[in-house]
Amino acid sequence: MSLYRRLLATQLGQDAERVYSHQLGRAAGVSAAQVRRDIMGLGYSGTPNSGYEIKALIGKISEYIDAPAGQQVALAGLGNLGRAILSYFSSGRKTKLSIVAAFDVELERLDGVLFGCRCYRPERMREIVQSEGITVGIIAVPADAAQETADRLVEAGVTGILNFAPVPLKVPSLVYLDNMDITIELETVAYFAQHRSE
Amino acid sequence: MSLYRRLLATQLGQDAERVYSHQLGRAAGVSAAQVRRDIMGLGYSGTPNSGYEIKALIGKISEYIDAPAGQQVALAGLGNLGRAILSYFSSGRKTKLSIVAAFDVELERLDGVLFGCRCYRPERMREIVQSEGITVGIIAVPADAAQETADRLVEAGVTGILNFAPVPLKVPSLVYLDNMDITIELETVAYFAQHRSE
DNA sequence: TGTTGTGAATCTCTTCACAGCT
DNA sequence: AGCTGTGAAGAGATTCACAACA
Numbered sequence: 001m002s003l004y005r006r007l008l009a010t011q012l013g014q015d016a017e018r019v020y021s022h023q024l025g026r027a028a029g030v031s032a033a034q035v036r037r038d039i040m041g042l043g044y045s046g047t048p049n050s051g052y053e054i055k056a057l058i059g060k061i062s063e064y065i066d067a068p069a070g071q072q073v074a075l076a077g078l079g080n081l082g083r084a085i086l087s088y089f090s091s092g093r094k095t096k097l098s099i100v101a102a103f104d105v106e107l108e109r110l111d112g113v114l115f116g117c118r119c120y121r122p123e124r125m126r127e128i129v130q131s132e133g134i135t136v137g138i139i140a141v142p143a144d145a146a147q148e149t150a151d152r153l154v155e156a157g158v159t160g161i162l163n164f165a166p167v168p169l170k171v172p173s174l175v176y177l178d179n180m181d182i183t184i185e186l187e188t189v190a191y192f193a194q195h196r197s198e
Numbered sequence: 199m200s201l202y203r204r205l206l207a208t209q210l211g212q213d214a215e216r217v218y219s220h221q222l223g224r225a226a227g228v229s230a231a232q233v234r235r236d237i238m239g240l241g242y243s244g245t246p247n248s249g250y251e252i253k254a255l256i257g258k259i260s261e262y263i264d265a266p267a268g269q270q271v272a273l274a275g276l277g278n279l280g281r282a283i284l285s286y287f288s289s290g291r292k293t294k295l296s297i298v299a300a301f302d303v304e305l306e307r308l309d310g311v312l313f314g315c316r317c318y319r320p321e322r323m324r325e326i327v328q329s330e331g332i333t334v335g336i337i338a339v340p341a342d343a344a345q346e347t348a349d350r351l352v353e354a355g356v357t358g359i360l361n362f363a364p365v366p367l368k369v370p371s372l373v374y375l376d377n378m379d380i381t382i383e384l385e386t387v388a389y390f391a392q393h394r395s396e
Numbered sequence: 397t398g399t400t401g402t403g404a405a406t407c408t409c410t411t412c413a414c415a416g417c418t
Numbered sequence: 419a420g421c422t423g424t425g426a427a428g429a430g431a432t433t434c435a436c437a438a439c440a
Contacts, residue, residue, distance in 0.1 A: 002386065010365075073388070158391070175394065183286075184204075190265065
């Protein structure tokens, strides 16, 4: 879990050099036993009665989840959502994962760079994806253009897609697809909010 | 799952009156058995060899997941992400779940209405949440203001929070909290993209 | 004493397989 | 013949509980 890494990083930023499994568990919203087992899977060992050394643990996690050479990401769609994502990642992210290209059909008013990221028309997707070595695509286009965009990304060669459009996409089975559906998530929250309140 | 409902709605929009569990399963990315079991939990029965009647099934799902009287939602933060969410939900959503108020610290340039939604300063959160009967809050503010915003929402009386800020929030156990963390999700996709490609 | 590492038990979710219906 | 409803099996994930260690 990359959530651990961020939690550890903030803990490191404030005071401590070590954490106990139950501290990390509470921060992440899971049980202490869960944390210990997850860390075990990393091949890292803490010391009893002293917990885990934060810095070393972050290192182990990074070694485990990061690609050795880093990965490049493409963003499709520069509406409100696309710009939100872009501003999010461009502002002081570490370089292991960086959005290096953005695509949108409407680029008239853009000078080609937004939040420090080059913008192109979708027609050039294949060319750019391949020349930049992009492996992951983010879909932030309107629903009716999502499948078409996914097809283009796949055809260009990405192997992972993060989809924000509220439509089911069809991709080859070798491409990893993750749907982040705000509508569904909000309905889920509303459901539990209802059932918590009584 | 509210995903089913949307899939059913689109299927209804194109041609069919009935679906088979394996059709719905394929669309939702789950197995047919899974679909049947989920539907079973609703208390709805399809007819063998004819599948499920879409319209009736949508009705049952809605009856199950929707609050009888509908629910109101508040949005905190009107940056790129907040505006994306707002434009998303204001454009032709059904009224069972509607964003009726938005909050942001910078409202100077706004005339008080954005995408058909009234905007207020955070100080008025308690007042508005209570007068509008809001039960769900969305946090789309910068990370360093997230906890403060959550506190305010909880104190105002919401029982469910959808959090987009990449920080762990502390809320009372009666408040349902759902974290939608774009960073983590993107890292997950990158991880699988890496491991799929070989 | 307080924490880690981990086998064992438990629990939840998923799939299988098939009877029953049309 | 084809699909649903569902008990039973299976797989995974989570938690328990405790030995080992500082």
